Amino acid sequence: MGASLERARRGQIPIRTTFSQSMSMGDDDEDEELPDEEDEDTNDDDGSNWEDSNEEENEDHGGEEQVCDMGDMALENAIGAVSLEQAVPIQASRGAKGTAERQADHPSPAMGNLVDVCEGISTRFCKVFFPCCSSRRLISSVPSFLCRRDAVLDYFNSGTSLMVIPLDFWKHIEHEGPRGVSLTAPSGNVWSVELIRDKDGGVSFHDGWEVFVADHDLKTGDFLLFEYDGNLSFTVMVFDATACERDDASHVTPGEDVVILGKSRPRRRVTGWPGGEPEILDPEIDVTMPPKxxxxxxxxxxxxxxxxxxxxxxxxxxxxxxxxxxxxxxxxxxxxxxxxxxxxxxxxxxEPVCRQRRIAQMKADKSHKLCGGNLTDSAGKHKEPAAKRSTDKKNRSSRTRPRVKxxxxxxxxxxxxxxxxxxxxxxxxxxxxxxxxxxxxxxxxxxxxxxxxxxxxxxxxxxxxxxxxxxxxxxxxxxxxxxxxxxxxxxxxxxxxxxxxxxxxxxxxxxxxxxxxxxxxxxxxxxxxxxxxxxxxxxxxxxxxxxxxxxxxxxxxxxxxxxxxxxxxxxxxxxx
DNA sequence: GTTGCGAATGATTCGTGCCG
DNA sequence: CGGCACGAATCATTCGCAAC
Missing domain, CATH: 2.40.330.10 (DNA-binding pseudobarrel domain)
Incomplete structure (x- = not known):
């Protein structure tokens, strides 16, 4: 077990509830108290609650919790390995408003809120990493089949990710305006991340967070422990889904062009979205325009x-x-x-757009073939001008490629x-x-x-x-x-x-x-x-x-x- | 005879470079 | 800069083969 983990064990990490408990609490609370519309918004935005749409299914299965396997495993392991003895029932550590409920009020993309801080005691919080939920833009614009890491990193490379700071942690930093935050990784290297505030007053890691994710090769189920050192500086520990500290995190060096505090390297700016990333992180604003x-x-x-x-x-x-x-x-x-x-x-x-070009080409070819295969022979085969056929014959070798296994x-x-x-x-x-x-x-x-x-x-x-x-x-x-x-x-x-x-x-x-x-x-x-x-x-x-x-x-x-x-x-x- | 599957080949679309 | 040609990439269709 790594030193960070030991530190975490000693550090009285205020784990109050299991991840799945947290999830289900969130479900329940939202069911009871959030209007449907808001509930949907929550689902859209909040990575930690993406299973909410499973509510009916859960009922069908006798209330069985449907939680992300990896996240659940990470949590279970983490709790067992890190500080099971310090788990505090959620009711005991909460005031009138529970964590899940408050999280529902301000959903947290980027990661599931595994644990947030105990009021007035800790300056740490944990997040389980769900790549598919790693940004509001992702949530709002990318279908779930992009929930694979490479695709997500493509999005990260588009500079579109953010991570919302858990609600209870805001009080530590809410007086801070938009500015840079330093994340000290297990390697000792420092990543610079932009701290931004959305219209709800929520605080998120934004610009630069995607770089941190990419550099540390975060995978689904990984979880991170953020310890606030004050002055907008965090120490981050990285654990994998087995609750063990990731050794490779100790050797991660920032990308060549990432700003390292104290050094003057240009920050990585990635392209892919016109005009770069959006300045406004209002989830209601459409930020889903396609890349040029x-x-x-x-x-x-x-x-x-x-x-x-x-x-x-x-x-x-x-x-x-x-x-x-x-x-x-x-x-x-x-x-x-x-x-x-x-x-x-x-x-x-x-005519569909994709057809227009074809028609233009057909006109140019002066062929009489009409869109839609009007010119077919009795067997239903498409006929084609002899000239084009000869061209195709010429290209046949390039068109018929060996199949890929x-x-x-x-x-x-x-x-x-x-x-x-x-x-x-x-x-x-x-x-x-x-x-x-x-x-x-x-x-x-x-x-x-x-x-x-x-x-x-x-x-x-x-x-x-x-x-x-x-x-x-x-x-x-x-x-x-x-x-x-x-x-x-x-x-x-x-x-x-x-x-x-x-x-x-x-x-x-x-x-x-x-x-x-x-x-x-x-x-x-x-x-x-x-x-x-x-x-x-x-x-x-x-x-x-x-x-x-x-x-x-x-x-x-x-x-x-x-x-x-x-x-x-x-x-x-x-x-x- | 039926069915599943893979491969060959035709058809269409897209990207890019050239030229006016 | 727009139009065009061409090659490459992708999608769809046809058909053979083998297992049952």
């Missing part, structure tokens, strides 16, 4: 960005299920897409996939049992309809990295044997355009299916029932193995090949 460098395909329509920023907490009800969204961001991955079907599907909206990194399975040209989804769903799968299938099989129906159990290739699902032949025989565009009605009665392709005796859904899957967060072993309403219309009934929706994380396999790409490359295309 985004390509055409990367540009979100403005309305989608607004939806992104709105990031409302919601549940999605379907005809076949009551799906509870576990994460605020899943709203983006689900509702937003349901509200905004694929743009080419929106009638009367004019990559880890599927599924939360459930660790096998390897080879279908990785366009990235793949990583399930964040909890492990599921064979019994649950069977129950789901059983429930789906009970579905009855006067229309022809086909049942498909989602395979990993259908849900995580594929864009084609094959329909049962017993079902496809009832569909006219020709490839065509079909309308898929999702459980929320939104139309989706997919391509039904028929090949010999096989039929399945191709173009558009991937988007449908991503938008509805379908996972392997979920069951879909396709109900044939008309010759070109089907309704999809979704039976999920895990009722609550945990948004998939999208991983771009190209990262390893080409280095880190834009964060938005990892977004499902449906969100772009």
């Amino acid at each position: 460098s985004m390509g055409v395909r990367d540009k979100l329509p403005e309305t989608k960005y607004q939806d992104f920023a709105n990031n409302q907490t919601n549940t999605v009800e379907s005809h076949s299920e009551a799906a509870h969204i576990t994460h605020d961001d899943s709203t983006v991955a689900n509702e937003d897409n349901m509200e905004n079907p694929p743009e080419q599907w929106i009638e009367g909206s004019g 990559c880890s599927r990194s599924s939360a459930v399975s660790d096998t390897v996939i080879t279908k990785a040209r366009m990235g793949y989804a990583v399930s964040q769903r909890r492990p599921i049992s064979e019994h649950e799968k069977a129950k789901t299938l059983e429930a789906a099989m009970l579905f009855q309809s006067e229309h022809p129906c086909g049942l498909c159990v989602m395979q990993e290739s259908n849900a995580y990295y594929g864009y084609y699902v094959r329909l049962p032949s017993s079902f496809t025989v009832q569909i006219p044997k020709c490839s065509r565009e079909m309308k898929l009605w999702d459980p929320s009665n939104k139309p989706w355009k997919v391509m039904y392709v028929q090949w010999e005796d096989r039929g399945g859904l191709s173009a558009g299916w991937g988007e449908f899957v991503r938008a509805h967060n379908l996972e392997s072993d979920d069951v879909c029932i396709f109900e044939l309403l008309e010759l070109d219309e089907m309704r999809v009934h979704i039976f999920r193995v895990v009722k609550e929706i945990v948004p998939l994380v999208w991983r771009d396999c190209r990262d390893k090949e080409r280095g880190c790409r834009r964060v938005y490359d990892s977004l499902p295309p449906s969100l772009l």
Whole structure:
């Protein structure tokens, strides 16, 4: 055990409650006392309370706490290893207003408030690190599938993170105006961080905090003990999820261009957001404009960005299920897409941006091919001018690249996939049992309809990295044997355009299916029932193995090949 | 015969450099 | 600076193979 940990043990760290207790207290308090709207805002902003949207699920599970494993483990270990004997019941150390409640009043991004100070006694506080909650901008603008460290660091590299000082600690520094704070790390090196005050009077570490995070390679579940030395100087101890002090933290040196107090090095300024980071840290202010460098395909329509920023907490009800969204961001991955079907599907909206260029090119080529594949042969294949074909032949060698092997990194399975040209989804769903799968299938099989129906159990290739699902032949025989565009009605009665392709005796859904899957967060072993309403219309009934929706994380396999790409490359295309 | 999966190949989009 | 051409990257479709 490191010296810092020993110091922490001796230092009467005022741990009052376990992390999970704190979380659940927060839930309860907010339930009782916060208006819904405020509650949502809290969820949006507060990393420590992101599980709040699980409340219904928790009830479904008999009130079982759903807490971040890593954070919980860190806390449990920390409490056991650091100062279990000094844990004080939260009621005993609180006045009329509990910690969780007050935290709800002023949520704390960047980290879960593991412990804050005992009033009038300590000048220390602890924070559990949740990268996905590391900034208000992150919370408000980035879907949960960016909750992987590399993506988060991309955001940190955009200089967008902040960390709110626990409420009870404000009194130690509330008289301070906006100015620099020094963080003395276990290595003895000092990082300079900007102390800012938001409109609520809350105090946060801002500019420079992301550098500290990046330099110390903070991971989910890491927790930090901040000891206030006075004069806006903190000593920071870094512990990992096993509650052991991180040895590597003792050897961390600041980045080349980080200001070290007493030295005159230029501070790291990172780009990626137009105009640098926002000056105002008001969570209500939209700070979610896309980086200028985004390509055409990367540009979100403005309305989608607004939806992104709105990031409302919601549940999605379907005809076949009551799906509870576990994460605020899943709203983006689900509702937003349901509200905004694929743009080419929106009638009367004019040509989508991505099409305009193509049309221009087609005009330039003087080809008669129309957008939408009007010029198809009898087999449904696209025809192409001979000149372009010859060009393609010339380029064929470059277009057909060897496939990339990559880890599927599924939360459930660790096998390897080879279908990785366009990235793949990583399930964040909890492990599921064979019994649950069977129950789901059983429930789906009970579905009855006067229309022809086909049942498909989602395979990993259908849900995580594929864009084609094959329909049962017993079902496809009832569909006219020709490839065509079909309308898929999702459980929320939104139309989706997919391509039904028929090949010999096989039929399945191709173009558009991937988007449908991503938008509805379908996972392997979920069951879909396709109900044939008309010759070109089907309704999809979704039976999920895990009722609550945990948004998939999208991983771009190209990262390893080409280095880190834009964060938005990892977004499902449906969100772009 | 059915189904899952991977690979080949076609189609489309994007990035960049050149040129007027 | 805008338009264009070209190569690269990405997405979608088709089809073969193997397991059951």
